[in-house]
Amino acid sequence: MSEILRVGIAGLGTVGASVVRLLDSRRNALALRTGRAIQVTAVSARDKTRDRGIDLSGVEWYDDPVALAASPDIDLFVELIGGEGGAAKAAVETALATGKHVVTANKALIAHHGRALAELAEEKGVALAFEASVAGGIPIIKTVKEGLAGNTITRIYGILNGTCNYILTRMEKDGDSFSKCLKQAQKLGYAEADPTFDIGGYDTAHKLTILTALAFGVNVNIDAVYVEGIDKIDAIDIRMARKLGYRIKLLGVAERSDSGIEQRVHPTMVPSDSPIARIMGVTNAVTIQSDAVDELTLSGPGAGGDATASAVLADIADVASGAVGRPFGPPVATLGRAIQEPIKRHEGGYYIRLTVADKPGAAASIVTSFADMEISLESIIQNRSESAAQLDPAGRSGAPVPVVVITYATTEAALRKAVDKVIAEGYVVEKPQVIRIERE
Amino acid sequence: MSEILRVGIAGLGTVGASVVRLLDSRRNALALRTGRAIQVTAVSARDKTRDRGIDLSGVEWYDDPVALAASPDIDLFVELIGGEGGAAKAAVETALATGKHVVTANKALIAHHGRALAELAEEKGVALAFEASVAGGIPIIKTVKEGLAGNTITRIYGILNGTCNYILTRMEKDGDSFSKCLKQAQKLGYAEADPTFDIGGYDTAHKLTILTALAFGVNVNIDAVYVEGIDKIDAIDIRMARKLGYRIKLLGVAERSDSGIEQRVHPTMVPSDSPIARIMGVTNAVTIQSDAVDELTLSGPGAGGDATASAVLADIADVASGAVGRPFGPPVATLGRAIQEPIKRHEGGYYIRLTVADKPGAAASIVTSFADMEISLESIIQNRSESAAQLDPAGRSGAPVPVVVITYATTEAALRKAVDKVIAEGYVVEKPQVIRIERE
Known part of the structure; x- marks a missing residue:
């Protein structure tokens, strides 16, 4: 290992260019802080001629990221290519196999192959760090892994996708439909x-x-996550949530249940005075509940x-400081297996x-169907004004009416049975909307 | 250094007992995570006979914390005695001088002697870690030092004292006076x-x-902090703040100014929709503004x-993992000098x-006095109903009236001159209340 930490970066998009720029502007501060000079010595990207607004003079260029990963002239490989397999995976495997530290922002790679890659990193005694893969600039991985090392965590949940939160925020603020707000997000570059x-919630599930x-x-297991997206959320749900003292957020939630670890991503009603409800626009937030810190x-x-890039730099600085822990904390061989908890067992x-x-x-029919399943109702609202506005401009009697039911905690299995009974009795004219509530 | 990390704890109050208990309950998890068993092998406290609800069998007892710190049978010394000097300082100095890692929750010790102690730790190549000294269970030191290592921080501010925030929250919720809410806080054990x-703001200043x-x-320099407490805040200020769209919080604020680093602690009006305004009760919060993360x-x-105790355990886990950085990041010898920025230069x-x-x-008189100093007013409110309620139950004309002025950004020097001019012109019958506003 050389005195200077020699960094090779594969992928020079927005994040890659920021990493190069920040490493340069923070050069002295980082050297003082970590005790070691950090230098980008080689890069790889698709187009050598593109102007990225960064100075790459004196930096070796590789067309092939795997060749960069294999180079003996770097100590740390930064993977910013993206994608669960392909060049990103091949390059990271090569870097680890040849004894290099790896820093990556690639959630799909870690969510799908985290276990195998961590085993390789542990075997070689090098870092595999991925702070940038979850919640961008929020140092949530360091917080969970190190800051809360003394805690037994009972639940972790968060808004992990800015696109969805932006759309839901606009739906609430403007009263517009999902599709109109999605188009707006696409126009502003917040959605692909x-x-x-x-x-669809998949990005959140990876994180x-x-x-x-x-x-x-x-162990990471993307298949253990129950996933629902936000595309079925209607403007009326946003309005009803507000009336009832809730907001709708796309949450990723993991919590310890009686039988294992429940992992789920779905639109969620959260009390409007909770910290997570107040997160608006593209901002992310994560709440961790644990025994010691609460x-x-x-x-x-x-x-x-x-x-x-800030998250990437934090990982690089840790390596430069010599703080090379195992990728997931404990050895991956000791980690338990995460399996999908049947959503029907969910209680809430x-x-x-x-x-x-x-x-x-x-x-x-509604009241008795819920009572038959021993589900207690917090409220039931039959909203004729919504029906008039939404479904029948003439406001004449006999038009379909939205009825909103809020339940106390029950199992999803019981809930689904109650709803099916109401449907079977012939009163329902549209597919029912079911949104889980997350209370403190 | 032994295979097991042998921990000696001085001070077995609430935090010390929690540390012993959590280290025991998280024994296996911490060993897997850090790669090393962590064991409390010796303790020191005043009263050996007191029942603390923890098992100390097989743990060596010291009456003298300095003797514990000097013992060759521990690798890490945890200081939970408290106080800026005395036994805490002597014990920490002894532990560092004899080559032991030190973890402390003692803000006064670090705020007053952090530089000298850090020099000693650097010289001996051991840890001096103090996550628990600021904001309790919030891993703010790790976040600033490591998580944001790639950022240039421009401002950091927060609610760092739960007692004050509890009192201010009650004043707003109940409409009660400062002294009544203080008594309530004392009754509940939130205030000494x-x-x-x-x-008085001193606790916040240390943090x-x-x-x-x-x-x-x-370098840490408690004398560089401008400090005002919350004892002059009146119920009417809380009401006026709410009317104007603000909340009053005791904030600690550090920011880069033209001439250096401004450090100040004082009651602050924050916009009521800002994240920091929503922190109620004894909860703490810190906001960091920086170039990369925003x-x-x-x-x-x-x-x-x-x-x-969670913060203490995180520091212990870092030492067990071998992540022994310098106490303040860069070597203390390279740190700049913090001097107090004259508050009169403050702009806001x-x-x-x-x-x-x-x-x-x-x-x-008020309008022209402010205009003379070229201070732009956002609003001016003459509140006769407040005067009636507060000062003159009969509501008769001629009674003193509170007039509230909100200014746009100006310097404190100009502001003080304007206020002095109004006083000199003879209209003011009570000492004016001046509260700084912190906007985004």
């Missing part, structure tokens, strides 16, 4: 042309399984070149919006 | 019998100077045995409450 990965591994001492919340930018409160024909017996 | 250290050192690369906020418990918005005789000319 194909937004499925974000709005959640990484947090779960660190918080609960189990509750800790971090909020900040979840994306952006500089914010993500629910918001159910039923669109029913406005005829005698509908309310009675 | 002699509350000066908390309500702030530690954060300043880490955030701005200067804005990061952490909130959680600032005190309590288990929460503080102000809330001024003037109690004036209700006679012609008062408002004109």
Whole structure:
């Protein structure tokens, strides 16, 4: 190992260019802090000719990221290519196998291959660090892994996708439909042309399984996460949530249940005075509940070149300082197995919006169906003004009416049975909307 | 150094007992995470016979903490005695001088002697860690020192004293006076019998100077902090703040100014929709503004045995993992000197409450006095209903009236001159209240 920490960076998009720039501007401060000079000595990207606004003179260029990863002239390989497999995976494997430290911002890579890559890193005694893979500029991985090392964590949940939170915020502020707000997000560059990965909840699921591994001492397993996106959220749900004292957020939640670790991503009603409810726009936030600290919340930018680069730099600084821990804390061989908890076993409160024909017996059917399943109702609201506005401009009687039910804690299995019974009795004219409630 | 990390703990109050208990309950998890067994092998406290609800069998007892610190049978000394000098200082010096790692929760010790102690730790190549000294269970030191290592921090501010925040929260919720809410806090154990250290802002100042050192690369200097407490805040100020869209919080603020680092502790008006304004009760919160991450906020418990013990355990776990950095990041010899910035140079918005005789000319005197100093006013409110309720139950004309002025950014020097001019013109019948405003 040389005196200087020689860094090779693969991928020079927004984040990569920010890493190069920040490493340069913080050169002296970082050297003083870590006791070692840090220098970008080699890079790899697709297009050598593109102007990225950074000075790459004296920096070796590689067309092939795997060749860069294999080079004996670097000590640390920064992977900013992205994607769960392909060049990113091959390059990281090569870097680790040849005894280099690896820093990556790649959530898909860690969520899918974290275990195998961590084993390789442990075997070689090098770092595999991925602070930038979750919640951008929020140092949540360091917090869970090191800052709360003395805690037994019981639940961790957060807003981990800025695109979804931006859309939900606009839906509430402007009263617009999901599709209109999605288009707005796309126009502003907050959502991709194909937004499925974000709005479908998959991005959040990738991040959640990484947090779960660190918080609960189990291996990453993206298949263990139950996932629902936000595309079925209607403007009326946003309005009803507000009326009832809630906000709708796409949350990733991991918590210890009786039988294991529950990992789920879905639209969630949170009390509007809770810290997480107040996170608006593209901001991310994570709350950790644990025995010793009780509750800790971090909020900040979840994306952006500089914010993500900040996380990459923190990982690089740790390596330069000699703080090379194991990727997930304990050896991966000792980590438990995360399996998907059946969502039907989930226990909690629910918001159910039923669109029913406005005829005698509908309310009675709903109340008795829930009572039969021993589900206690916090409130039931039949909102004729919503029906008039939404479904029947003439406001004539007999038009379908939205009925919203808020339940106290019950199991999802019981809830689904109650809803099916109301449907079977013939009052429901539209697929019911079911949103889980997360209370303190 | 032995295979096991042998820990000696001096001070077995609430925090000390929690540390012993948590180290025991997290024994296996910590060993897996750090790669090393951690064991409390010796303790020191005043009263050997007291029942602390912890098992100390097989643990060596010292009556003298300095003798414990000097013992060759420990690798790490945990100082939980408290106090800026005396036994705490002597014991920490002894532990460092004899080559032991030190973990402490003692803000006064670090704020007053941090530089000298850090020099000793650096010389001996051992840890001097003090996560528990600031904001209890919030891992703010790790966040500033490591998590944001790639950032240039421009401002850091926070609610660092739960006692003050509890009192201010009650004043707002119940509409009660400062002294009544202080008594309530004392009754609940949130405030000491002699509350000066908390309500006078000194506790916050100690924590702030530690954060300043880490955030701005200067040495700790408690004398560089400008300090005002909350004891002059009146119920009417709380009401007026709310009306104007603000809340009053005791903030510690450190920021880079043209001439150096401004460090100040004082009651502050913050916009009521800002994250920091929403922190209620004994909770603490810190916001860090920096170039790369922009804005990061952490909130959680600032005190309590288990929460503080969590921070102590995180420091112990770092030592066990071999992550022994320098106490303040860069070598203390390279840190700049922090000197007190004259508060008169402070620039910001102000809330001024003037109690004036209700006679012609008062408002004109105020407006022209501020205009003469080129201070722009955001609003000026003459509140006769407040005067009636507060000062003159009969509501008769001629009674003193509170006039509240909110200014745009100005210097404190100009502001003071304007206020003095209003006083000189004879309209003011009570000492004016001046509260600084902190905007984004």
